[in-house]
Amino acid sequence: MQFLDYLYNVLFDLSELDIASILQKTVVFLFIWGLVFYLVYFLLTKLLFANNAGLQRDQLLKLNQLRAVIATVVIFCVYLFFLIKFNGLDKFQWGEPSFYLSILPQLLTIIGLVVLFNINYQSFIKKLKTTR
Amino acid sequence: MNTKPTIIIGIGSSGLYVLEQLQSFCYENIGANKPQGVEYLYIETNKENVPNLTALPNEIKRVYVSLAEMATMVREMKGRNNVTTSWLPPEEHVLDAGMGAGGIPSCGRLALWGRNNEGDNLTNVINAIKYAYSKVSNLNVSGNDNSQPTVFVTGSLTGGTGTGVFLDIAYLIRDAIHDIKELFALLLLPPKPTSFQGNEIIYANTFGALNAIQYFNDPDVSFNVRLPNEYQLKYANPPYELTQFISQSYNSTLPDIHTLSGLYRIAGLYLFLNVIGLRGKRMERLVDARGNWQIGKYSTFGLSAIQYPKSQIKEIVSLEFGTELLNKWIDPKNYVQGGQSTPINRGIITNTIKEVFTSFLNDALAILNAAGGRNIVNELRVEATRINKGDHTGTKEQYLNKLFSSSQFGNWYDTVRNNITLAQDHMIRSISTFIIQEFNRYENLQYVRTELDAFAEAMQECINYWKTLGVTSQSAQWEDMLGNKQIPWMLKKRFGFLMEQDNVLEDRMKNTLDLMKFHLFGKIVNDIKNNIKTGEIPFVSTDQRERHELPIIYRIDAIIREIQVVLGAVEDKRFKSLEKRKLEISADMDDTTVPILRIFPSGNYRREVEQSMARYRQKTGQISPLKENLIGNEDLWKYLTVADGRLKQKLYHDIIIKFGAKLDEVGCIEDYDVSNYVERNPQEAVKIAGRSNFSLLPIRQKTLESNRNIPRSVIGSEKEVIGRVIRKLKDENFHEFDENPDHIHEIKELKNIMVFFIEKGNFEPVEDITYMEVVKRLDEEYPKRKGGKTQEYWDLFRNPYLNQGNGRPKENKDEPTPNTTNTETQQ
Numbered sequence: 001m002q003f004l005d006y007l008y009n010v011l012f013d014l015s016e017l018d019i020a021s022i023l024q025k026t027v028v029f030l031f032i033w034g035l036v037f038y039l040v041y042f043l044l045t046k047l048l049f050a051n052n053a054g055l056q057r058d059q060l061l062k063l064n065q066l067r068a069v070i071a072t073v074v075i076f077c078v079y080l081f082f083l084i085k086f087n088g089l090d091k092f093q094w095g096e097p098s099f100y101l102s103i104l105p106q107l108l109t110i111i112g113l114v115v116l117f118n119i120n121y122q123s124f125i126k127k128l129k130t131t132r
Numbered sequence: 133m134n135t136k137p138t139i140i141i142g143i144g145s146s147g148l149y150v151l152e153q154l155q156s157f158c159y160e161n162i163g164a165n166k167p168q169g170v171e172y173l174y175i176e177t178n179k180e181n182v183p184n185l186t187a188l189p190n191e192i193k194r195v196y197v198s199l200a201e202m203a204t205m206v207r208e209m210k211g212r213n214n215v216t217t218s219w220l221p222p223e224e225h226v227l228d229a230g231m232g233a234g235g236i237p238s239c240g241r242l243a244l245w246g247r248n249n250e251g252d253n254l255t256n257v258i259n260a261i262k263y264a265y266s267k268v269s270n271l272n273v274s275g276n277d278n279s280q281p282t283v284f285v286t287g288s289l290t291g292g293t294g295t296g297v298f299l300d301i302a303y304l305i306r307d308a309i310h311d312i313k314e315l316f317a318l319l320l321l322p323p324k325p326t327s328f329q330g331n332e333i334i335y336a337n338t339f340g341a342l343n344a345i346q347y348f349n350d351p352d353v354s355f356n357v358r359l360p361n362e363y364q365l366k367y368a369n370p371p372y373e374l375t376q377f378i379s380q381s382y383n384s385t386l387p388d389i390h391t392l393s394g395l396y397r398i399a400g401l402y403l404f405l406n407v408i409g410l411r412g413k414r415m416e417r418l419v420d421a422r423g424n425w426q427i428g429k430y431s432t433f434g435l436s437a438i439q440y441p442k443s444q445i446k447e448i449v450s451l452e453f454g455t456e457l458l459n460k461w462i463d464p465k466n467y468v469q470g471g472q473s474t475p476i477n478r479g480i481i482t483n484t485i486k487e488v489f490t491s492f493l494n495d496a497l498a499i500l501n502a503a504g505g506r507n508i509v510n511e512l513r514v515e516a517t518r519i520n521k522g523d524h525t526g527t528k529e530q531y532l533n534k535l536f537s538s539s540q541f542g543n544w545y546d547t548v549r550n551n552i553t554l555a556q557d558h559m560i561r562s563i564s565t566f567i568i569q570e571f572n573r574y575e576n577l578q579y580v581r582t583e584l585d586a587f588a589e590a591m592q593e594c595i596n597y598w599k600t601l602g603v604t605s606q607s608a609q610w611e612d613m614l615g616n617k618q619i620p621w622m623l624k625k626r627f628g629f630l631m632e633q634d635n636v637l638e639d640r641m642k643n644t645l646d647l648m649k650f651h652l653f654g655k656i657v658n659d660i661k662n663n664i665k666t667g668e669i670p671f672v673s674t675d676q677r678e679r680h681e682l683p684i685i686y687r688i689d690a691i692i693r694e695i696q697v698v699l700g701a702v703e704d705k706r707f708k709s710l711e712k713r714k715l716e717i718s719a720d721m722d723d724t725t726v727p728i729l730r731i732f733p734s735g736n737y738r739r740e741v742e743q744s745m746a747r748y749r750q751k752t753g754q755i756s757p758l759k760e761n762l763i764g765n766e767d768l769w770k771y772l773t774v775a776d777g778r779l780k781q782k783l784y785h786d787i788i789i790k791f792g793a794k795l796d797e798v799g800c801i802e803d804y805d806v807s808n809y810v811e812r813n814p815q816e817a818v819k820i821a822g823r824s825n826f827s828l829l830p831i832r833q834k835t836l837e838s839n840r841n842i843p844r845s846v847i848g849s850e851k852e853v854i855g856r857v858i859r860k861l862k863d864e865n866f867h868e869f870d871e872n873p874d875h876i877h878e879i880k881e882l883k884n885i886m887v888f889f890i891e892k893g894n895f896e897p898v899e900d901i902t903y904m905e906v907v908k909r910l911d912e913e914y915p916k917r918k919g920g921k922t923q924e925y926w927d928l929f930r931n932p933y934l935n936q937g938n939g940r941p942k943e944n945k946d947e948p949t950p951n952t953t954n955t956e957t958q959q
Contacts, residue, residue: 046630046631058639
């Protein structure tokens, strides 16, 4: 129960304002979403998009990485819905600087996903161009 | 039909043209180029002259007497013992004879006697005569009279060949066919000259030849010469039983026959009539005429005809259809798809062909994978797993190198290399089958040429792409690429965290295998491309069971060019095009100087042709001619490519024959009864029948008296019809023919034509032909005018027969000629 409480706390609690706790929470949060991303990537590669006659395996894996990022973003959006639902809109004080500290893990994750998408996209295009 | 065995020998170019006309009349009337028991031979010194194409397979057998190395032939002959050589021209002057005998009778005779690297001419001629004789003598005929063959020799007495060989040939025939009773000559003479300027040689040749034949027709003179190969011709007989002369000029004020081909046509018609029966009737009369000194050794004739030229109309229609079909095959702009004319769009073709080529290439590359029960694609997975597990000898790099290296045996590289020929065969077979299917479908050579061009383009693009990948056909470069690029790439980041390392490595190995195939197959693709684009000899697949030839642009262009020659769009002097033939027929139809009146139910022949074409289209429902009419169910590509260098002839022949047969089958050109025309147009009929009363030779009138023993006939297919025509002519005060059996000659095979024939004789050519007096003076003066040549020198070229030892004959026959009984030179 303690683990689940901790997990709930990491995912849905926005009241933490202590820097050290926030950083710790951020690391755990990023790990969880990294794990989600890997699982999605793995499942897409093994189950949904295992083969593609038009693409080489290298290219297919890169493409699945992009697909995994998109799928993770979608899941993350679902998470955000529950985050707002559990905390209520009143908690989202967009004018308070301390609010941004409390949502630092979510912000970093969003930014991380966008950056990951872009890096993968560029890499995929490059691979398409250079390999036959 | 009369089945008397007959041999007709043409000498020189004119002889050939007469034979062609004879063939043509045979085809028109009896549906075969010659009747059974008839043989045609043709002796020619001009290598370029070959029998022209006819509607059916040519029946004229050519005997080429070569005039190569003339000086050597003269020298060689002079060196022989027991050969009459006094007539030989000086060896230093024979070299400029030019094409054929060069208009020099001595050279013509030399050709007959001589031998050179191209063969022994005399033996060839004798063998040809004997062979023809053996063929006709096999004919089973009733009655003693009919078992002996009749031989006609025809040619002109103007050029070198005819005047050079016409007497030797007569005696060679006598030598080959012992006791021959019917040996005749039909010789063409030049017309009444308007000016001798530039024609001196022609008339001098004629004069020399007529002198010679008169000389040897003298009962006191025998022909005695020793030929090479121990042949001796020693005869007291005249050369021919009867020698007939005709020319373009009439024995009247009628205008000359406009063209020589008109004269050839008359000569051909005359020989045709003799071959199919007129000879018998003439012989009956001539026996009496000769007994009564009414015909002599020479004769001529007047001949005219009324004809509905059904076969010419049929030929023109066939030529029109053939032209239309051939134009469709080489149309550079449009092709026919589903009955619709569609523009040839290069862009669309190129894109389609790129896809087709990719498919062919993939199939060919797939063939490289398998050999001897082994399939490389199946081994890829096993090897990838083994490498990832480390279950191999040496390092991963070394192991991969072993699989792909060109220096190893039994590895993948070796397997692919050993399969290259199979892949090449597949590529050739695929392209060949595709192009043939496309050609049979669209019937357009330009279309498939564009497709071949597109294939070459697609191949070039493919090669360029492979080059961008760094692939070349050099082994060293492949080794370099393998070691420095492919192996490191195959082994780098293999997505092990996703447990994809086997898939990724397998895929990369497959990729490297493809590059290896490109490296090995690139040269083949390049060679095939070059062969298609610029090759002259097509690649052939090595599969023994089914050999395929790669279609190449050169071949297509050659076929297009040949078709253009057949159409007449490209000039080829050695080939008579469809266009030329159309013009020839058209000119023949329009030539009113030829004494053959062409009649047409619709008014004129052009309308007749149009109506026939319209009837064909109406009856068959075909808007344009179909290839099936020409080649049946045969493969069109095969038809055009397997012609063994005779495509032009094959096309020309098939167009006339096959379309002609189709026209017959459909029945769009009906026969026409000539007597109907006579009944409706009696005055026109009298005009044309009247022309037969004028001989085709300008002779002093007094010598050509009419006599009941001299043959004259109206020749048609039914006695009753001929009788009706004669009555109608009499009604119009034309009384040259009577309704008696002598004047009516029925030949059942004759269709759409009625011929009026009157023979004339009892003259001496040198004395009685009107222009001979002038020619005689010319013959005496011309050598002096031309650089002061002596008469002897002149005679050496112009009179080979009168230079056999006794010089020129005395002109006054009352004076005895010394040594006239033996003209042989004393060796």
